[in-house]
Amino acid sequence: MEKFGAYIITTCLLICFTVYIEAYVPRMIRGRPRGGLLGAPGHKHHRKNLETRELPPDQWYTQKLDHFNGADGRYWQQRYFTNDTFYKPGGPLFVQIGGEGTADPIWMLEGAWIDYAQRYNAYCVQLEHRFYGKSHPTPDLSVDNLKYLSSEQALADLAAFITDLKSKQTFSSVITFGGSYPGSLSAWFRLKYPHLVQGAVASSAPLLAIVNFTAYLQVVDDALRSVVPSGACNDAVSTATSTISTDLTTLEGRQKLKKVFQLCDDIDPNIKTDISNLYSTLAGNFEGVVQYNKDNRAFEGAKATNITIDTLCGIMTDPSLGDPLQRYAEVNALLLKAYSQDCQDFKYDKMLDSMRATSWNSSASEGGRQWTYQTCTEFAFYQSSDATNQPFGHDFPIDFWTQQCADIFGASFNNTVIETAVKRSNTDYGALGIQITRVLFPNGSIDPWHALGVLEDLNPEARAIFINGTAHCANMYPSTPEDPPQLVTARKEISDTIGQWLRS
Structure with a gap:
């Protein structure tokens, strides 16, 4: 434990100065561009506004390495960001789920979810996914260490993090957001931990493993x-x-x-x-x-x-x-x-x-x-x-x-x-036959990943929002004057539905 703790301290001191050794990695590999499936939000109309605002600093949460082995007492430091600008006591907690890339703090200032947070006085957090960005649970990426990288461990990270956050502050409800793989995590978190989350937006979420x-x-x-x-x-x-x-x-x-x-x-x-x-x-x-x-x-x-x-x-x-x-x-x-x-x-x-x-x-x-x-x-x-x-x-x-x-x-x-x-993944999560409530599934017709997503309502409380002419996670990015009407309508439906969840 002492050696592992020393490793954590050393890692936290060094990760900010990491310089990647360049080698050949394709720009697109398995449908994932470099940096992750969900890009940074922002648009030329927002650039000037963002340049005058400070990004939130890195914060660190002490996380268990293996949530499914009670005998394993190792811990590590997981990065997260917060934004309480719009929060009013008793308001909801909005959680942006990190995915297969570095968590970008720009999401704490921009994106459709920030508009929703302003409307509903939410406290916003973003938790970086284990093994991505600066969240390094192990000394390296050897196969022996990668066994701790899974969607199940990531969901358990979220559960521990949210539980701890709720013990320190009172929130009326918890709503999760995610796009692409994190969109799947958003839906699966609502499935696996319904007592911790009251609603989920699962954008461009591939629920069917294939x-x-x-x-x-x-x-x-x-x-x-x-x-x-x-x-x-x-x-x-x-x-x-x-x-x-x-x-x-x-x-x-x-x-x-x-x-x-x-x-x-x-x-x-x-x-x-x-x-x-x-x-x-x-x-x-x-x-x-x-x-x-x-x-x-x-x-x-x-x-x-x-x-x-x-x-x-x-x-x-x-x-x-x-x-x-x-x-x-x-x-x-x-x-x-x-x-x-x-x-x-x-x-x-x-x-x-x-x-x-x-x-x-x-x-x-x-x-x-x-x-x-x-x-x-x-x-x-x-x-x-x-x-x-x-x-x-x-x-x-x-x-x-x-x-x-x-x-x-x-x-x-x-x-x-x-x-x-x-x-196993499809059996564990239910694939496209997932039994779930209070979840929205936005998908764009241009996005190839929509072929693995929910395109029709599963039930009155698990609804699909199919947006013709839009691409991957389009509903999550900031609005612009060029947005097509169907995208504007989709964002409004998401926002209004969140309001219904918060009132019920």
């Missing part, structure tokens, strides 16, 4: 067609993909691909995983843009927020830019520039090297390694190319994704383990 998430690329395909109904955008992507397949068969073709796509390395056609990774990376250019299309994340640190589906399809359907392959390469060049990358990595072994790193100062520790572990042990969610109706080819099939679990974490993480983990 190994082969083929619907992801099908929604991307639909999103492209929503911009160009003729299908010309999709057809151009499909033609470019076919051209890549042909060019890969000759040395001259491979040299051309390296040049036009600004690849960091030569292509070896005998390394199948490199080829799969190349196809997946190029598809990822479209996946990321579709997933966050026209959201309000344009704030310091958020990149490429001005690149939309319209931008990509505008390029793919512009014959002045060359043939479809050249246009596909132009999209890649646009994203490389937006993210300040000199070249496009695709080497599978380079990705494995980075994802195998167990140090807290490795590039994968920003969340890539941890989220991959959670997909291997709980949810899978693998966006394979096995769907028929999508234009990105079929060269990153489900086996490419499941093999990564064994390649990164060890041979014991095989297909049977993954399938068993997914089955």
Whole structure:
């Protein structure tokens, strides 16, 4: 215990000075962009306002390492933020649940939930998810330590934290908020700890764990067609993909691909995983843009927020830019520039090297390694190319994704383990058949993750809010004059429903 306590003190002194060792981690990996599935809130209309306000400081909660082993007496320091600006005695407690990335204190000043807090005089807290951001429960990210990373432990963290907070202050009710994976946590917390939370907003929450998430690329395909109904955008992507397949068969073709796509390395056609990774990376250019299309994340640190589906399809359907392959390469060049990358990595072994790193100062520790572990042990969610109706080819099939679990974490993480983990998660939480009340499930039609979410009311007190034309977690971001009417209506419904919960 003394050694572990000394580790905590050392970690708390050092984490503020951590510098990540750069290595190859894809911008989009398993549907997760670097930094986590939920981006920082903010918009050009809010920038000036935020620059004049101080972000809340880091605070630390002493948390149990293993909530399910009474004999384990180890503890660690979990980061959280508070904002009592709008709170009035006897008001509710609003809890923003952290997820698979660094908890951003900007959420304590911005976002739709802050508008709700102002309306209902709520005390706001945000708890960072264990193993992400600065919340380091263990000395490193070895497999032995990652066994303490799970949604169940995270829910128990929330329960302990909220219970302790309520013992020190009186709140009329507790409402939880979360987007994407934290959206699922918000619903599951209401399911597992109904005595601690009176209502939950579960935005863009994937409640169905699934190994082969083929619907992801099908929604991307639909999103492209929503911009160009003729299908010309999709057809151009499909033609470019076919051209890549042909060019890969000759040395001259491979040299051309390296040049036009600004690849960091030569292509070896005998390394199948490199080829799969190349196809997946190029598809990822479209996946990321579709997933966050026209959201309000344009704030310091958020990149490429001005690149939309319209931008990509505008390029793919512009014959002045060359043939479809050249246009596909132009999209890649646009994203490389937006993210300040000199070249496009695709080497599978380079990705494995980075994802195998167990140090807290490795590039994968920003969340890539941890989220991959959670997909291997709980949810899978693998966006394979096995769907028929999508234009990105079929060269990153489900086996490419499941093999990564064994390649990164060890041979014991095989297909049977993954399938068993997914089955257990769905059994534990109820998947789309979850029996729950006083929960809202907002989802956007453009968001590929909506395919795993609740799209129809489960009962009168567990309602779906389906927002046509919006992307991932769009309802959570600050409002802007450009918001479509259906998004404005959704936010009002959420706000009014919270009021009903608080009055009942």
